[in-house]
Amino acid sequence: MSLEVITTISPTTGEPILKRNGVSAQDLHEITTVATSSFESWRITSLEHRRGIVQKALKILASRKDDLAMELTVQMGRPIAFTPGEIATAIKRAEYLVKISGEALADTDGDAEKGFKRFIRKVPVGPVLIIFAWNYPYLILINALIPALLAGNTVILKPSPQTPTIVEQMAKVFAEAGLPHGVLQFFHAGSPTTIETIVRDPTVKLVCFTGSVAGGLAVQRAAADRIVNVGLELGGKDPAYVRGDVDIEWAAEEIVDGAIFNSGQSCCSIERVYIDASIHDQFVEAVQKVLAGYRLGDPLDKATQIGPVISKQAKERIQEHIQDALDKGAKSANPKNETFDTPPEKGNFVVPTLLINVDHSMTVMKDETFGPVIPVMKVDSDDQAVALMNDSEFGLTASVWTKDTAKGYELAEKLEAGTVFVNRCDYPSPDLAWTGWKNSGKGVTLSKHGFDQFVKLKSYHLKDYPK
Template sequence: MSVDTITTISPTTNKPVLTRTTPTGPEIQQILSASTNAFATFRHTHPLSERQLIVQKALKILADRQDALAEELTEQMGRPIAYTAKEIATAKARSEYLLKISGEALADTEGEAENGFKRYIRKEAVGPVLIIFAWNYPYLVLVNSLIPAILAGNTVILKPSPQTPTIAEHISDIFLEAGLPPSVIQYFHCGSQTVLSAVASAPEIKLICFTGSVAGGISVQRAASNRVVPVGLELGGKDPAYVREDVDVKWVAEDVVDGAVFNSGQSCCSVERVYVGESIHDEFVTAVQEVLKG
């Protein structure tokens, strides 16, 4: 693997804002080995109650730094600052829910009683988890996989989008500050599908969580297909809106436009096509044009 420099271009100014370097082959192997070694101790030395406390502390730190993180996120991915902080707040709220249900979700499931036997299903950590996450809602997307993985006792390796590289760095620092042992969360930067596929196919990786494009997801799935490893893919959609003939046309026009262009349209569930009742078609088109003028 050759060394590759990644430059993040701000969509607001169209100027470079930072650079990162893709790790070499030996550096990747060091990350994988450190994650495996950390897993061997973390799952035994930190029971669920301690993992819950660490997550709780990390979320408090995240909230305390919300404004600074939001400003940096706006610079990197271009969303107006009025909305960026809300993503971090929502990511915290979602994480708090995952934290709330973690005790019940990770508890043993009792089996059918039988004389001389105690039957149950136990949820065990699997090992190093590779989390590949998109740039459009990076904090919100990341916590969907990161928080359950840590609460379950896994170690994680983060691969952020080249557009928002600092999110993984900040999250790693925040969890270290909250008391998470070193190497439980690690990260690497890359813009090369070859490097990413090499990591996804590594035997040290025991679970892959991917959020991003269809093409990227297929590539990761293909890389992991030579062995038995769970791969979760959350990919972009082609979402329609259906406008019935009995609606408040002005209200619906505003709602549909918001669903199509919010976050510059960079949402996996953004409205990409609209089906409209024939009798209100022209009225709806005119209403949409008025919304777009505003």
Template sequence: MAPETITTISPTTNKPILERTGPTDAELDALPKTAQRAFLTYRKTSLATRKTIVAKALQLISDRQDALAQELTEQMGRPIAYAAKEITTAVARGQYLVNIADKALQDTPGEPQAGFTRYIKKVPLGPVLVLFAWNYPYLILVNSLIPALLSGNSVILKPSPQTPTIVEHMHAIFLEAGLAPDVLQYFHSGDFAKIERLVQAPEIQLVCFTGSVAGGLAVQQAAAGRVDCRVGLELGGKDPAYIRPDVDLAWAASEIVDGAVFNSGQSCCSLERIYVHASIHDAFIAALQQVLAGYTLGDPSDTATNIGPVISRAAAQRIQSHIDDAVAQGATNATPDKKTFASPPSAGNYIPPTLLTNCTHAMTVMRAETFGPVIPVQSVGSDAEAIALMNDSHFGLTASIWTKDTAAGHALAHDVDAGTVFVNRCDYPSPDLAWVGWKESGKGQTLSIFGFEQFSRLKSLHVKAYPL
């Protein structure tokens, strides 16, 4: 059988820009075995040594951020004006994880008992398989790769076919930083059968997957026959925002638009449902329109562009189907008239930022993950109605409440079913707070001190002094 060829298609031009070759069966089978051999040595290195290696790698990433950002724009279409920010944020996130590693991985003493030394130790798992998405590849990768290595595990990476060079750079950078060969490996593939084969390899102790709910379920099913293989899933969202009647309209509108259409809405925690109190509904729609009118849709290599293409033709078709379904069921397309919105570049996968009003939960756009630059708005009459609608979803990643009364917002936040709830903020994973999905948004957690937990297992030690 001929080796698998993986082609990256530019979302800006819909033309091939890169090709990679997938592993043969023999090469694939060798990956976990090589990772296991490397792990047996690497797990004995001190945490101080691991921290030094990771810190040096993060500095090398920072030094090369402009080149790495350019590749992001070319491969996944994020406007160049914003691409470098991901690298900066990923490095800062990684540095935070390095700084808390000692605390996260420290031993926990047992209750004092005469004649005994008793404690709980965190020990590394073994080879970890990280399957990560294209939309924020550096940020997503840092969430798993850094704590995995700091905890003493070996790692195998598989990137999205859309952003294949990420793993190549990271592999070279970590070797340059002093990581032993084979502690970090990678492969390219678009064939789930290969992923399934690797997940089922007995050496793999943890699979970290970031992507769609369907993809997560497939990975979980692939590991279902193994008791000794953990699965961590960072999946999708349908993240709501509630605009209370006391907000500053212009400020809130600016934040909401940014939270909904940044990265062309291609974020698991982008705003996908907006609930606005009826008393300010019309005024807030006008404020959203004014903000949107200042955005530019176009070539992501142009520094003036705010919104680039979505990732693929299939994605553009799915997003448009959500818009069409909403309009067919009575929603109004309230997007401001603008030449670039009406006539986007013809070659790429461009979806104009779209503001929909008169939305209801009968519409797909309020139920299914859209993952595009769409702002669907539904009017509500009270806090209680807003919270009920926010919780009426299979997803539970993040949610936000917007109000001048921060005490009221804080109180309402406790009633929202989501892993992260913001008041007067959105779309911001903080490295010191756990990133955790409720419902179909995932299982396990990353970031914070709790983000280290899935990368080690507990070992209790009872050491009794020899009787003299």
């Protein structure tokens, strides 16, 4: 039986740009066998040694930032003005995880008692499978890869077919940094059957998945017949509430950036906006002014701010959400913008769209759009805003925008989301836990809690020998 051939299609041109071979069942068996064997030696290396290798790898990664950024722009379409920032941010995040690893992985002592010593040790779980998405591949990968390695686990990576070279680059970087053979491996796959096979492999002791809700549920089902932890970072329908006391122009700049950066292709991008009715019209005008200054086009042009969305299917889904809203009474309030009026003919370009007169009967206010759409809905009170923000199957992030930060905190306490912001959005600080509620996932990344899924606890009870 011939191996699966995986083709990467340029979101900018619609043309094939890369091909990779999939793996056979025997290939997967060899990968997991090597990971299990390598784990026996890697798990007993010192944390200091592991830290040293990771730090060397980060320096090598930094030295290749521009080349990696160009590769990322070509494969997933984010403008070249912004892709170097992902590499730099991933490195900073990893450096923070290295810094806190001693505290995060330290023993927990029991109560002191003469003649006894009791403590709880955090030990690595074993081979870890990391399946990760294309939209922020370096950031997403760093979230799991660094704590997994620092905790003493071996790692198997499965990238998105859209960004296949990420794992190849990372494997080279860590090999040059001195990571022993077999500690970090990867494979390419597009077939659900291949992924199910390795998820069900009993030698894989943890599965970390970042992607769609449908993909996460498929991975969870595949793992259901055995006892294994599955960490899921899934989608969002993240709301923003702009109160009537804000500086309207400032809020408009922030909301637009939070909604359409990376063409809106972020699990934590703003996907629905609730505006105090008293400032609705002024806010819409301010958003129009901001959008008028954006440039949609070739992502290799340094002046471009909005590139294509990832695929033809994604473009069609976004357009369906927009059309559904228009059919149900919403209106497009887009400003005049030459690049919006004449988007590139080739590729998956979607014009950023400002929608007004929306409500919760519309798909664009309920389902994840994952595109450059800003639906704006009037509200008459804080209570109404909170109720609408919580009216969702998702709960990843939410934001409140107000001069009254105390009130913002009060409202944030009522929001059903794993991460809440006041006067900012889409900013996963590494020192704070990143976690989803409801259908946005389970498990934690970032902060010292981000190490928890990569270890299991072992209790030690030591008693002095009677004299």
